[in-house]
Amino acid sequence: MKLNNKLNKAKKYKQEQEKLRNSALSKGVNLIAPETIFLFKDTKFGKNVIVEPYVVIGQSVKIGSNVVIKSFSHIEDTLIENNVVVGPYARLRPGTILKSGAKIGNFVETKKSKIGKNSKVNHLSYIGDAIVGQNSNIGAGTITCNYDGVNKHKTNIADNVFIGSNTSLIAPIKIDKNSIVGAGSVITRNVKRNTLALTRTKQQEIKNYKKKK
Numbered sequence: 001m002k003l004n005n006k007l008n009k010a011k012k013y014k015q016e017q018e019k020l021r022n023s024a025l026s027k028g029v030n031l032i033a034p035e036t037i038f039l040f041k042d043t044k045f046g047k048n049v050i051v052e053p054y055v056v057i058g059q060s061v062k063i064g065s066n067v068v069i070k071s072f073s074h075i076e077d078t079l080i081e082n083n084v085v086v087g088p089y090a091r092l093r094p095g096t097i098l099k100s101g102a103k104i105g106n107f108v109e110t111k112k113s114k115i116g117k118n119s120k121v122n123h124l125s126y127i128g129d130a131i132v133g134q135n136s137n138i139g140a141g142t143i144t145c146n147y148d149g150v151n152k153h154k155t156n157i158a159d160n161v162f163i164g165s166n167t168s169l170i171a172p173i174k175i176d177k178n179s180i181v182g183a184g185s186v187i188t189r190n191v192k193r194n195t196l197a198l199t200r201t202k203q204q205e206i207k208n209y210k211k212k213k
Helices: 002-026
Strands: 061-063 078-080 096-098 103-106 109-111 120-123 126-128 130-132 143-145 155-157 168-170 173-175
Touching (some): 126 130, 168 173
Parallel strands (some): 061 078, 103 120, 109 126, 126 143, 130 155, 143 168
């Protein structure tokens, strides 16, 4: 009896997905390999949208026009404006807003964050409880350290900011306009506009070093 119920549910789910896919296709959404793409009943698409294989779109997702969702991306409770590229292997969690021209690259996770116009988070980063302004670039391996074990804290990255690779931003924190954060930094204090902030120890080299046996 339990097996029959599971089979019936699976059959119903498959039929619902086929209906949702056909509806999207009829509206001009380009679903590549549609049998591998999963939609939700409230998913909304603009014009000229491309969804590559193995994409999962959950509840409360709205996608604008001229958007590309690349393979193996997972999206839920997210607003995506026009001319945005997402993925591959991106995870957009609830509360994500991607403004026009933004780019979210491979192995990037966002949560309760707004990425401003033409800003980029291209590689291997976690952006949570954050606001990123316009024309900013978030380097590979950047983490907004938003949780202290008890409370969540905000990160505010202003316009035209460059965050170097492998950077940790310890929230609550603000990176002001036109600033640069050097790669490999751990930033614990607010960064003023038009400045370079970096935290690095001096590199040491031991000449003719031999491994201990």
